[in-house]
Amino acid sequence: MTYYTEKGEEPINGKIEYFDHLTFWVGNAKQAAQWYCTHFGFKPLCYKGLETGCRDIVSHVIKQNKIIFVLQSALDEKNEEMAKHLIKHGDGVKDIAFSVIDLVPLIEKIREKGGKIVKEPWTEKDDDGHVMMATVQTYGDTTHTLVERKNFNGLFLPNYKGALFQPEFFNELPAANLQFIDHVVGNQPDQMMVPVSDWYEKVLQFHRFWSVDDKEVHTKYSALRSIVVTNYEETLKMPLNEPAPGLRKSQIQEYIDYYGSAGVQHIALNSNNIIDSIESLKKRGLEFLKIPDTYYETLKEKLKTSKTKVKEDMNMLQKLKILVDYDENGYLLQIFTKCVQDRPTLFLEVIQRHNHQGFGAGNFKSLFEAIEADQQTRGNL
Structure with a gap:
């Protein structure tokens, strides 16, 4: 496991600040939005569709604190x-x-560095102001839309209206209190991780933050x-994974096979x-991967000799199947859902x-073993 301290030169041609929102393309946006609201604790924010004069695409926007998902x-x-x-x-x-800050010089820098501009800068406006955007291509069929919203005071983007649905029972469910997008993980085909990482460094002026190899992460x-x-300020993280050769098919390769290309494997919410x-999420009916009790027995023994002290009740962590990773400076707690659609592709953390x-490098082995158990039931291990 390696941490990187070299950030490179601070970008002077525009700046990428943080995750703005994630857009999902789905078969039924209304049902998908309601699923995330019911099971993940989001609330409907706004809407664009037939009722607002949009005749080709319907968009349901849902929000939880600083997290915004758009289902289209x-x-x-x-x-x-x-x-x-x-x-x-x-x-x-x-x-x-x-x-982003200063979209126009940023997009010109991306063009100069060889980035593919999917949609040139455009402006959308309504009574709440205007927003400038542009879209660039990243791995697979995935894109990055760059959003400059300094002149806009609306809920989300121009020409969105109030949410189409607001069921009262949403308010009766326990609050999940998820705060912001911690990181977004993209799976890459074998031998494509480094070229994609290089693309982010060259085109978006990102830098490496952390890495592990297959000698450290394997079952x-x-x-x-x-x-x-x-990014330079290290306010958004983009892990890039690729499969390494093994005795059987890894969950990274299973993702590539079913998604059909590189794509977003999971979204971590803080x-x-x-x-x-x-x-709260379990009461809402969300399903998580199962971790064996032996993991916690081993963890408790290791923590006895560690300088790092976990504040949370270990018995409660075990009951809920929450994983713990730590070093000499501190620790993190994490848990992973099962896949959130029929294809074994996207899940959340x-x-x-x-x-x-x-x-969570210290948990990758346990996580892989839990995923492999699910792969076995699918006949894909």
Whole structure:
């Protein structure tokens, strides 16, 4: 496991600040939005569709604290791009949007560095102001929309109206209290992780933050390599994974096979109190990976000789199947959902950090074994 301290030169042509929102392309946006609200604790924020004069795409926007998801579907067969995307990939994340300062010089720098501009800068406006955006291509069919919103005071983006649905029972469910997007993980085909990492460093002026190789992260059957890239301020993290050769098919390769290309494997959402969050999410019916009790027995023994002290009740962590990773500076707590659609592709993570900026490398083996158990039931191990 390696941490990197070299950040390179501070960008002077525009700045990427933080995650703005994630856009999912799905078969039924209304149902998908309601699923995330019911099971993950989001609330409907705003909407764009037939009722607002948009005739081709429907967008349901949901929010939880600083986390914004946009669920989109096509309204007719004319949208060939969305139709082909769904056939190839199934439901998943299409776009990872970044909030930026000074979009125009930033997009020119990206162009100069060889980045592919999918959509040139454009402006949308309404009575609340205007927003400037541009879209660039990243790995697979995934894109990054760059959003400059300094002149806008609306809920989300121009021309969105109030949410189409606001069921009262949402208010009766226990609050999940998830705070912000901690990181977004992209799976890459074998031998593509480094070229993609290099792309982020060259085109978006990101830098390496953390990495592990297959000697550190493996089970009896499978292994992975991972590089995490981040912006200059290190306010957003983008882990990039690739499979490594093993006796059987790794969960990274299973993802590639079913998604059809590189794509977003999971989204990590930060919590200030992971025990309360997971208790609430379980009451909401969310399913998580199962971790064996032997993991906690081993963990308790190791922690006896560690300088790091876990504040949370270990018995409660074991009951909820929350994983612990630590070093001499601090620790993190994390837990992973099962896949959130029929294809074994996208899942989500809940994470809490206590002075620990890693990504759970100490838990990768246990996580892989839990995923391999699910792979076995699918006949894909």
